Amino acid sequence: MKTFHGVLAGILATVAVVSFASAADPLSINGAGATFPYPLYSKWFYEYSNSNPGVRFNYQSIGSGGGIRQITAGTVDFGASDAPMKEEEMARLPGPIFHIPAAMGAVTVVYNLEGQGSGLRLTPDVLAAIFLGKITRWNDPKIAGLNKSLAMPNADIVVAHRSDGSGTTDIFTNYLTAVNTEWRAKVGHGKAVNWPVGIGGKGNEGVAGVVKQTPGAVGYVELAYAKQNRMSVASLRNREGNFVAPTLEATSAAAAGAAKSMPADYRVSIVDAPGRDSYPIAGLTWLLVYKNQRDEAKGRALVRFLKWAIHDGQKMEAALDYAPLPKPVVEKLDKTLREINYKGKTLY
Amino acid sequence: MARNTGGNPKDLAFEKASALFAFAVLALTVLLFAVLLRESLPALRKFGASFVVDGAWDPVLEKFGALPFIYGTLVSSFLALLIAVPLSVGTAIFINEFAPPWLKTPVSLLAELLAAIPSVIYGLSGIFILVPILRDTFMKPLTKHLGWVPLFKGPVYGPSMLAAGVLLSIMIIPFILSVSREVLATVPQRQKEAVLSLGGTRWEMIRIVIGQHCLAGIFGATVLGLGRALGETMAVTMVIGNRPEISDSLFQQGYSMAAVIANEFAEADGLHLSSLILIGLLLMLVTLVVNLAAKWMLSRMVARASRGI
Numbered sequence: 001m002k003t004f005h006g007v008l009a010g011i012l013a014t015v016a017v018v019s020f021a022s023a024a025d026p027l028s029i030n031g032a033g034a035t036f037p038y039p040l041y042s043k044w045f046y047e048y049s050n051s052n053p054g055v056r057f058n059y060q061s062i063g064s065g066g067g068i069r070q071i072t073a074g075t076v077d078f079g080a081s082d083a084p085m086k087e088e089e090m091a092r093l094p095g096p097i098f099h100i101p102a103a104m105g106a107v108t109v110v111y112n113l114e115g116q117g118s119g120l121r122l123t124p125d126v127l128a129a130i131f132l133g134k135i136t137r138w139n140d141p142k143i144a145g146l147n148k149s150l151a152m153p154n155a156d157i158v159v160a161h162r163s164d165g166s167g168t169t170d171i172f173t174n175y176l177t178a179v180n181t182e183w184r185a186k187v188g189h190g191k192a193v194n195w196p197v198g199i200g201g202k203g204n205e206g207v208a209g210v211v212k213q214t215p216g217a218v219g220y221v222e223l224a225y226a227k228q229n230r231m232s233v234a235s236l237r238n239r240e241g242n243f244v245a246p247t248l249e250a251t252s253a254a255a256a257g258a259a260k261s262m263p264a265d266y267r268v269s270i271v272d273a274p275g276r277d278s279y280p281i282a283g284l285t286w287l288l289v290y291k292n293q294r295d296e297a298k299g300r301a302l303v304r305f306l307k308w309a310i311h312d313g314q315k316m317e318a319a320l321d322y323a324p325l326p327k328p329v330v331e332k333l334d335k336t337l338r339e340i341n342y343k344g345k346t347l348y
Numbered sequence: 349m350a351r352n353t354g355g356n357p358k359d360l361a362f363e364k365a366s367a368l369f370a371f372a373v374l375a376l377t378v379l380l381f382a383v384l385l386r387e388s389l390p391a392l393r394k395f396g397a398s399f400v401v402d403g404a405w406d407p408v409l410e411k412f413g414a415l416p417f418i419y420g421t422l423v424s425s426f427l428a429l430l431i432a433v434p435l436s437v438g439t440a441i442f443i444n445e446f447a448p449p450w451l452k453t454p455v456s457l458l459a460e461l462l463a464a465i466p467s468v469i470y471g472l473s474g475i476f477i478l479v480p481i482l483r484d485t486f487m488k489p490l491t492k493h494l495g496w497v498p499l500f501k502g503p504v505y506g507p508s509m510l511a512a513g514v515l516l517s518i519m520i521i522p523f524i525l526s527v528s529r530e531v532l533a534t535v536p537q538r539q540k541e542a543v544l545s546l547g548g549t550r551w552e553m554i555r556i557v558i559g560q561h562c563l564a565g566i567f568g569a570t571v572l573g574l575g576r577a578l579g580e581t582m583a584v585t586m587v588i589g590n591r592p593e594i595s596d597s598l599f600q601q602g603y604s605m606a607a608v609i610a611n612e613f614a615e616a617d618g619l620h621l622s623s624l625i626l627i628g629l630l631l632m633l634v635t636l637v638v639n640l641a642a643k644w645m646l647s648r649m650v651a652r653a654s655r656g657i
Contacts, residue, residue, distance in 0.1 A: 165615025200590025
């Protein structure tokens with residue numbers, strides 16, 4: 001019995017020490033959601049925690065849908081999504097939520113044509129026709145007519161698309177829906193759609209794998225992925241009639257074009273944005289934060305981080321192939337962050 | 349069964365504890381089934397039995413049917429068996445009966461090592477090695493010369509039902525092989541010697557021994573391989589082409605039940621999510637039915653074999 005008491009005392013002592021230690025532990029903020037901005041977010045969390053040792057982040061990149069489900073259930077302090085929440089999803093929330101744009105990305109059209117690098121020119125209608133299965137050969141006059149300086153091979157076009165539900169697909173199909181009436185009627189847009197033709201690859205790496213391994217293949221991947229893997233990317237004709245290659249500058253130009261008509265809740269698609277140099281297939285990615293925070297300390301830390309992210313954090317975007325937010329949007333966001341509160345008290 | 353405990357408290361405690369574990373396994377299975385059923389109810393209510401026979405899969409219009417996925421799972425798995433069973437049984441016979449001792453260990457060791465490779469590695473090597481080789485040396489010539497046969501109809505892209513079947517066959521070989529070897533090893537040496545002493549050739553010996561003694565066991569090994577093929581997810585989704593369509597041609601793209609769940613689950617919601625869970629439930633049922641059918645056939649084979657001897 002004596003030993004039993006000794007053990008019990010030991011356990012109690014350990015518990016006391018552990019709970020005392022945890023009081024000095026950093027505040028930990030939990031988030032979940034989109035995979036596309038994950039490299040940027042983990043860089044942010046790392047840098048921010050280094051200069052603010054009192055806060056630690058834990059982010060699970062489980063996908064945008066998962067992020068929305070978790071923030072709705074209140075199991076995380078913030079969510080993240082590549083697609084704005086739908087009205088019926090917002091209706092299920094316990095309180096008002098803010099969509100805080102964090103970064104912008106572009107989706108590139110990549111292809112595998114022997115001996116040809118980047119620069120294939122495509123118009124919105126030709127791109128839609130390819131993905132609808134109406135243009136099936138590379139030497140189709142509609143493609144050859146746009147690319148007179150290139151010798152288009154007499155080969156089948158093999159379409160590759162994402163087989164997993166993804167924000168990349170959402171942006172890409174959003175674009176095709178915006179620019180092509182037939183696409184809108186037959187397929188529509190979403191994170192997963194009923195593709196008229198093509199081979200499905202899982203993830204950016206799956207699509208890239210199909211495109212790299214299949215002569216005559218065409219697909220779409222995120223700009224960062226195409227750049228890091230040195231894939232051939234197409235230039236697309238934008239709204240003003242210019243053929244624009246997918247670059248960070250062209251993505252930022254698209255954001256600047258879209259910023260003028262940015263709605264108050266930031267839930268906007270920036271595909272086919274106006275502007276001479278705008279690359280047309282671009283999208284925002286958002287952090288989802290409740291307007292009325294339930295925990296003062298956590299809420300304050302979260303708002304401080306968001307403020308840092310939209311200012312200092314933006315400088316880290318280009319190195320990771322994300323386009324920084326345009327200035328007018330950042331200024332507008334500062335006002336929005338002031339509205340985040342704990343029992344009516346601003347946390348900014 | 350447990351009537352010999354004789355009142356010894358330790359025995360009794362052990363009996364109760366092991367019963368609890370057994371019950372926990374049972375409860376887990378029932379719970380799994382119940383949760384799948386509950387979560388798939390919205391899709392079940394909306395589509396009913398038509399879910400199984402409908403071929404549409406459109407997340408935008410929220411129209412869902414599982415037929416192409418059921419088809420893809422069954423066809424790719426049976427294709428894998430078609431390739432893997434002769435290969436594994438042949439290898440097993442070679443290792444057990446013909447191979448010189450210095451070759452026995454490395455061959456069986458390497459074959460069993462195949463089982464230890466993670467399936468995502470199989471998938472990647474499928475994309476980068478198997479698919480290009482299949483496409484250029486097998487599918488393209490076959491389409492060119494035998495394209496009028498529906499099974500070999502083009503166009504050839506690479507990722508296809510055939511690629512999935514071949515990849516799966518490589519993955520299930522170690523399972524069928526090692527069980528087949530065990531089964532072959534159970535044949536009494538005296539029986540083999542009896543055949544040989546009667547003037548039978550080695551081939552006749554193997555034929556008689558397998559026909560009489562090992563057929564049921566090899567069938568069991570096949571079922572084990574089939575179970576693995578039906579549920580394989582990652583490797584299949586990387587080479588099957590992920591197209592929810594039913595095509596006569598083995599060179600066209602398909603989709604499997606496990607693959608569509610892995611692909612779309614993370615970003616699905618509402619009816620889409622419920623439909624994916626319903627596919628999971630169906631996958632469980634398909635596996636159950638195939639296994640039960642195999643068990644039944646196995647018991648008949650065993651009965652016939654024991655009558656025959």
